[in-house]
Amino acid sequence: MEQLTNNLVDWLRKQVKESHTKGLVVGLSGGIDSAVVTYLIKRAFPEDSLAVVMPIKSNPNDIKDANKIIEDSRINYLTIDLTQSHETLYN
Numbered sequence: 001m002e003q004l005t006n007n008l009v010d011w012l013r014k015q016v017k018e019s020h021t022k023g024l025v026v027g028l029s030g031g032i033d034s035a036v037v038t039y040l041i042k043r044a045f046p047e048d049s050l051a052v053v054m055p056i057k058s059n060p061n062d063i064k065d066a067n068k069i070i071e072d073s074r075i076n077y078l079t080i081d082l083t084q085s086h087e088t089l090y091n
Contacts, residue, residue, distance in 0.1 A: 023050070024048070025041075025052060029053075030069065039069075051069070051077040053070075054082050056082045
């Protein structure tokens with residue numbers, strides 16, 4: 001598992017280098033997939049990674065899980081509540 005993780009981190013670093021950017025962003029939902037990506041990008045770019053939490057009428061447990069991942073990984077983050085925008089568009 002450690003070798004697979006190292007390979008993924010190396011791949012992420014290569015992709016960022018080839019794209020001439022400085023780091024990575026993940027949309028963090030609180031689910032397992034975005035949690036794994038959060039830890040991987042934080043490992044690949046400890047100072048240049050960002051999680052964005054974008055709740056839309058979200059289950060409070062999902063927000064709680066996302067906040068736990070943020071706390072545990074120590075990733076920089078933004079929260080942008082999209083509930084009002086969603087209601088404007090679909091009501």
